Amino acid sequence: SQQGEEDPQALSIQEGENATMNCSYKTSINNLQWYRQNSGRGLVHLILIRSNEREKHSGRLRVTLDTSKKSSSLLITASRAADTASYFCASPLSGNTPLVFGKGTRLSVIA
Amino acid sequence: SQTIHQWPATLVQPVGSPLSLECTVEGTSNPNLYWYRQAAGRGLQLLFYSVGIGQISSEVPQNLSASRPQDRQFILSSKKLLLSDSGFYLCAWSPGTQNQPQHFGDGTRLSIL
Numbered sequence: 001s002q003q004g005e006e007d008p009q010a011l012s013i014q015e016g017e018n019a020t021m022n023c024s025y026k027t028s029i030n031n032l033q034w035y036r037q038n039s040g041r042g043l044v045h046l047i048l049i050r051s052n053e054r055e056k057h058s059g060r061l062r063v064t065l066d067t068s069k070k071s072s073s074l075l076i077t078a079s080r081a082a083d084t085a086s087y088f089c090a091s092p093l094s095g096n097t098p099l100v101f102g103k104g105t106r107l108s109v110i111a
Numbered sequence: 112s113q114t115i116h117q118w119p120a121t122l123v124q125p126v127g128s129p130l131s132l133e134c135t136v137e138g139t140s141n142p143n144l145y146w147y148r149q150a151a152g153r154g155l156q157l158l159f160y161s162v163g164i165g166q167i168s169s170e171v172p173q174n175l176s177a178s179r180p181q182d183r184q185f186i187l188s189s190k191k192l193l194l195s196d197s198g199f200y201l202c203a204w205s206p207g208t209q210n211q212p213q214h215f216g217d218g219t220r221l222s223i224l
Binding site for chain 1: 170208210211217218
């Protein structure tokens with residue numbers, strides 16, 4: 001079963017621009033997580049936002065969570081070519097169950 | 112600090128051959144362990160997870176199996192590989208409490224010929 005679904009599927013921007021990726025999910029969550037995957041590599045955890053949080057920052061990353069709309073967004077500011085990767089949202093279906101991942105957004109940052 | 116090792120990085124196997132992929136975690140005790148498969152350009156499909164030695168939960172019925180012979184060792188196996196088993200296999204671990212991130216290995220690219 002799929003919990004999160006990212007939008008858009010692919011995004012291409014110029015270096016220096018901001019990139020926004022969205023995630024919608026189906027069931028109530030206690031946390032939502034964002035991951036990054038470079039081509040042919042494993043996933044790297046970026047940010048975990050809990051259900052009682054609305055916004056969280058880490059460097060150039062900003063994540064928002066709207067539990068009423070069952071949606072989250074990941075903003076990367078002042079993008080760099082090195083930000084080129086796939087980005088996934090994930091959340092547990094309930095409690096301490098394993099994460100369920102969306103299909104990801106492929107971000108291309110053009111220098 | 113904790114590290115996760117997954118090997119081999121790439122593997123080419125004929126149809127019908129057996130499979131054994133190994134994953135080990137260092138620097139933590141009693142982790143939750145996971146095996147995922149990722150088809151090209153797709154999301155992650157959870158195959159198996161384990162919350163303790165000998166405890167395996169299977170998410171997708173198929174010809175793959177998993178075992179956890181030691182606390183920090185997770186093995187993915189098959190007796191006879193199918194063409195459809197091709198893909199990118201990822202091992203991950205997380206602490207055994209809620210609201211924790213998962214940490215991934217570098218993956219194994221499996222090609223079945």
